[in-house]
Amino acid sequence: MITPVKALRKNRFKTALIFLSMTVSIAAIFLISAISGGVVSMYSAMLKTDGDIIVTQKGIADTFFSDINRSMTTTIAAMEGVKEVSALILGAAPVDPLPIVGIYGVSDNRFKSYTLKQGSYPKTREVMLGSKIYETLKHPETIVLSKQTFTVSGVFKSRIGFEDGGVVMPLEDAGKLFHKSASIFLISLNDLGQSDAIVAKVNALNSQIEAKTTESFIDSYNQFKIIQTSSDVIGAMAFLMGILGIVSMMSMVVNDRKAEFGIMRSIGLSSGAIIAKLLWETLIIALAAFFVAWGLSEGVLELIEHAEKFQGYINGEITAALLLKVFIVSVVMALVGTLLPAVYASRIDPMSLIQRGGA
Amino acid sequence: MKIEAHALEHYYGAEHILRGVDLSIPSSGFTAIIGESGSGKTTLLSILSTLLQPTGGTVTYDGKALAELGNIDLFRRRNIGFVFQFHYLISYLSLRENVALAALAPEGIDPLMERLGIGRLGSRYSDEVSGGERQRAAIARALINHPSVVFADEPTGNLDTKNALGVYELFREFSNSGTGFIVASHDKKIADFADTIIEMEDGIVKKIHH
Ligand SMILES: Nc1ncnc2c1ncn2[C@@H]1O[C@H](COP(=O)(O)OP(=O)(O)O)[C@@H](O)[C@H]1O
Ligand SMILES: [Mg+2]
Numbered sequence: 001m002i003t004p005v006k007a008l009r010k011n012r013f014k015t016a017l018i019f020l021s022m023t024v025s026i027a028a029i030f031l032i033s034a035i036s037g038g039v040v041s042m043y044s045a046m047l048k049t050d051g052d053i054i055v056t057q058k059g060i061a062d063t064f065f066s067d068i069n070r071s072m073t074t075t076i077a078a079m080e081g082v083k084e085v086s087a088l089i090l091g092a093a094p095v096d097p098l099p100i101v102g103i104y105g106v107s108d109n110r111f112k113s114y115t116l117k118q119g120s121y122p123k124t125r126e127v128m129l130g131s132k133i134y135e136t137l138k139h140p141e142t143i144v145l146s147k148q149t150f151t152v153s154g155v156f157k158s159r160i161g162f163e164d165g166g167v168v169m170p171l172e173d174a175g176k177l178f179h180k181s182a183s184i185f186l187i188s189l190n191d192l193g194q195s196d197a198i199v200a201k202v203n204a205l206n207s208q209i210e211a212k213t214t215e216s217f218i219d220s221y222n223q224f225k226i227i228q229t230s231s232d233v234i235g236a237m238a239f240l241m242g243i244l245g246i247v248s249m250m251s252m253v254v255n256d257r258k259a260e261f262g263i264m265r266s267i268g269l270s271s272g273a274i275i276a277k278l279l280w281e282t283l284i285i286a287l288a289a290f291f292v293a294w295g296l297s298e299g300v301l302e303l304i305e306h307a308e309k310f311q312g313y314i315n316g317e318i319t320a321a322l323l324l325k326v327f328i329v330s331v332v333m334a335l336v337g338t339l340l341p342a343v344y345a346s347r348i349d350p351m352s353l354i355q356r357g358g359a
Numbered sequence: 360m361k362i363e364a365h366a367l368e369h370y371y372g373a374e375h376i377l378r379g380v381d382l383s384i385p386s387s388g389f390t391a392i393i394g395e396s397g398s399g400k401t402t403l404l405s406i407l408s409t410l411l412q413p414t415g416g417t418v419t420y421d422g423k424a425l426a427e428l429g430n431i432d433l434f435r436r437r438n439i440g441f442v443f444q445f446h447y448l449i450s451y452l453s454l455r456e457n458v459a460l461a462a463l464a465p466e467g468i469d470p471l472m473e474r475l476g477i478g479r480l481g482s483r484y485s486d487e488v489s490g491g492e493r494q495r496a497a498i499a500r501a502l503i504n505h506p507s508v509v510f511a512d513e514p515t516g517n518l519d520t521k522n523a524l525g526v527y528e529l530f531r532e533f534s535n536s537g538t539g540f541i542v543a544s545h546d547k548k549i550a551d552f553a554d555t556i557i558e559m560e561d562g563i564v565k566k567i568h569h
């Protein structure tokens with residue numbers, strides 16, 4: 001244990017370079033996974049409140065494009081086992097000076113899922129603002145959406161970043177604004193055991209709509225898959241960059257230390273012992289890089305969460321599961337990246353120590 | 360360990376370097392390989408010490424060919440010590456740690472370093488001691504596992520006369536206590552210390568003196 005640390009100290013310049021490149025890669029993996037995971041979990045949390053079943057337009061890729069007839073809510077609400085049905089319109093519009101803000105039109109029975117901080121729930125031509133956007137816009141009394149002025153009736157607090165940075169208004173007003181009846185219905189049930197039966201009944205109502213349990217909706221939602229896949233691809237690239245960085249730096253290190261490995265071979269240390277020595281060295285760097293990258297990522301996530309620009313939409317969390325995953329990734333990165341240079345080191349011929357054709 | 364060479368030939372590319380060497384080196388004692396530069400001393404020593412495969416001929420160790428020795432790393436670690444012209448001490452390890460790196464068992468390290476006159480330098484690093492002391496540490500590393508034989512190629516090549524004589528004296532002393540030494544050198548003074556002198560010329564053994 002002491003020997004690898006001494007070796008790293010002796011070669012401190014290259015040690016520092018390997019450390020930096022690993023830290024950057026690991027932090028990139030942390031951030032991309034945390035942020036994409038945050039977006040997905042925030043949106044899922046929003047859908048899960050009050051919704052055991054989600055109804056959208058059939059075959060739609062994004063709920064923003066979904067358009068279904070809100071009059072169906074009455075029929076669904078009358079079904080046995082259904083506790084409540086709410087309708088939502090999910091839209092987005094600029095609110096000066098913000099380029100884009102989430103607008104949520106909700107049926108009256110959904111207002112209760114927002115915790116009011118001040119004022120009252122909105123009526124016609126009124127909106128209520130998430131506490132985040134209320135601060136960003138510096139406590140406005142009115143806001144303008146599509147050239148129409150709406151009075152701010154109240155402010156709510158939501159732990160879901162999208163909502164806290166968004167605008168909530170009555171469903172009818174949002175319908176006029178976005179020219180649609182409803183985007184989605186959220187159905188809550190008396191008994192979850194009935195969900196499959198009710199999904200089937202709702203689907204039978206109309207061929208234009210599609211009902212799914214919230215769980216299966218989230219699992220199959222295309223946007224989540226796209227986010228997840230992009231994040232996996234970027235993460236994999238960061239991983240590969242990390243490995244390439246280690247391979248090239250370690251090759252230089254091995255080259256610098258040829259005589260050292262040659263002498264180890266000549267005194268009969270096995271190839272395995274030499275490989276193990278080098279693996280220990282990068283493993284130690286990887287551990288340090290992991291912890292520093294973790295700290296850095298927490299800092300960056302904190303900054304992003306409080307950055308006005310992102311209105312709380314981006315909100316990543318480093319969960320225990322992510323921590324474990326990235327830890328394993330860091331160790332694998334160090335081991336894989338070192339293996340090739342280490343094998344090369346372990347094969348250095350002690351013959352190279354003999355001064356060729358010398359005196 | 361008795362080392363025997365039969366009809367050794369070696370080529371580097373088309374260059375014929377060793378041209379039929381037959382030797383029998385007793386298991387103990389101090390054997391010097393001397394000769395002009397380019398006469399093939401290093402090549403012969405490399406072959407005898409298992410580091411280089413000859414183009415032709417065989418080397419046996421107590422009658423066994425290299426292929427019969429089993430794990431060559433272990434064979435080297437148990438039976439052979441090396442001293443090179445350059446000390447090759449690992450710079451980030453102290454002298455004692457350098458010796459310990461090679462040691463199969465730690466007990467003998469301090470007495471050995473004491474005996475080699477570097478007992479008090481154990482915690483120093485190679486750049487904190489003299490050239491002669493560095494070479495003594497390298498010799499300690501070669502001797503630590505009580506090898507049957509130590510091979511040295513120009514071990515005094517980087518030393519002044521006084522330190523060179525000191526090294527020969529050490530070889531003499533340790534060979535008296537049973538370790539075999541096979542040392543290639545172009546320094547004729549080595550002859551005063553060796554039991555056997557093998558004189559090389561143009562890739563053949565010209566003469567053997569006892
Ligand atoms: N690896 C090599 N490739 C080609 N020629 C070599 C190599 N090593 C040594 N030689 C040549 O072989 C000859 C003998 O070299 P060497 O055994 O080192 O002799 P010595 O140690 O007596 O000086 C020299 O002419 C040298 O240039
Ligand atoms: Mg030579």
